[in-house]
Amino acid sequence: MTSAGPKEMGPAAPSAEATQSFLDSFLQEFPGPLSPEMALPWKVPGAPLSQEEVEGELMELALSLLCSRSAPLPLACSLTNEAVTQFKREDLSIFRQLPNQEKAGEEEEEEEEEEEEDGASVSLLDAESLQRCFFSKLWEICSQWQKQMPDLSRCTSRPWLTSIHAIRNTRRKMEDRHVSLPAFNQLFGFSDQVDRAYFAVFDGHGGVDAANYAAVHVHVNIAQHPEVTRDPAEALRAGFKQTDEMFLRKARREKLHSGTTGVCAFLVGRTIYVAWIGDSQVMLVRQGQALVLMEPHKPERQDEKERIEALGGFVSYVDCWRVNGTLAVSRAIGDAFQKPYVSGEADVASHELTGTEDYLLLACDGFFDSVPHEEVAGLVRSLLLQSEGGAPRIAEELVAAARERGSRDNITVLVVFLRDPQELIEG
Structure with missing residues (x-):
């Protein structure tokens, strides 16, 4: 997570009260998964994502969102880990981006050939639809933890x-x-x-x-x-x-x-x-x-x-x-x-x-x-x-x-x- 503040003390384990207070506040702001017409709570990049970029990009989005809502850092990291871990188990091929039909065919073929020559041809995923689905997963985890908080003491670090x-x-x-x-x-x-x-x-x-x-x-x-x-x-x-x-x-x-x-x-x-x-x-x-x-x-x-x-x-x-x-x-x-x-x-x-x-x-x-x-x-x-x-x-x-x-x-x-x-x- 890119830190924007001048100082940071962490990661002391948040109290049960602080955890519950954050989850209550977050779910009050987001009472349910986003409907298709609702805007995501973060800026969606215009470029598609490759499969290898998914974990880092989603972690950054989740951490930035949770910390901007004053989530205790250990809680924000634990929620992010759980949401990303569960999301990665799903079939991400459904987010594959179709070739841009507006591109000139010749230009598109040339780009594909360059990728193949470098041995780095990749399937690209549509960023917005993927992130929208991921937010639903994050919301689902927050909702579950609000009802029954798991034991997070196994993952600790010194302040x-x-x-x-x-x-x-x-x-x-x-x-x-x-x-x-x-x-x-x-x-x-x-x-x-x-x-x-x-x-x-x-x-x-x-x-x-x-x-x-x-x-x-x-x-x-x-x-x-x-x-x-x-x-x-x-x-x-x-x-x-x-x-x-x-x-x-x-x-x-x-x-x-x-x-x-x-x-x-x-x-x-x-x-x-x-x-x-x-x-x-x-x-x-x-x-x-x-x-x-x-x-x-x-x-x-x-x-x-x-x-x-x-x-x-x-x-x-x-x-x-x-x-x-x-x-x-x-x-x-x-x-x-x-x-x-x-x-x-x-x-x-x-x-x-x-x-x-x-x-x-x-x-x-x-x-x-x-x-x-x-x-x-x-x-x-x-x-x-x-x-x-x-x-x-x-x-x-x-x-x-x-x-x-x-x-x-x-x-x-x-x-x-x-x-x-x-x-x-x-x-």
Whole structure:
């Protein structure tokens, strides 16, 4: 779920009263499944969906709807999981979209041939009819749970205090996206008592389509990977690669040209796994000292330069180092016109937590180009002191600091506190 707020505490289990209150309110607003003439409670995309996109898209719609109605996050995730799980058991072929008769026959044949040559011919589903049916399933689950609430205690996670802020800044469009999923277990139905949480920042370029897509699908592809519980690092690596491949198929169908960098932190028990593609970054601060977890993918990196040149591309300086004189990042999801020089392969690293770590900070280059790593820890502590431990506002203040230092780019900052922020001040 893309979080829009400056802070989030979760996922503490909601009380029975809070759960019942939400379900009563939701069913009062929606007393029954929608009739055919009624509008859906969300914006329906114009483009059809492929089968592989269904789970991520429906999860995003359900979570956004439920959270916009103030559903406790663990409840919203559990309802979403149940609705999507049940809906996927149904025969989705009934939503197959018939070929667009308005297309010129020659153009349609040409597109079909291109898909077949790439080995990625897919059946497309009508988005509106599918989503209308899905809303009925979600309503049905809410109605059932209102009468008899199931035991959700099997899917629990520790609470996380996060601070999130994002601004368009001086750019014409906002192309950043971020995801905060402290209730990862509830969303995907994990019941093995291992704490899991997922946080990510995506920085789009050439449009927001790729960043939107990554924010919806990367965590779903990670959770669906067969090795996610045994080898989270491999699940992260594969999740990014699969999302890139899925978006490239969508880009070909819809003639999209955007791309996105991305960075995510997947907290599993006492281990932090980080994955990144491009120059969005994550840093870990422990007892006031920044730990290097990653090196961003930039064209001037020697290994990246050699990889690009071995493929027949080149790296040149055009106000900064660029791939083929165009892109300032050497890896990204999307950017179909620059594949394979701009790689869709993510790098992954891990760190075992000792309990002395202060926080994780994920941000796009709009932040890190203005605030060097070595200054972050001191800046955070200073801001916490000035605001008397106001941790929920720390991301907003960090964004303001980057802007004051001259950043003109979109800026997104996501801070995940690993221990009480008050200890950072007293220490």
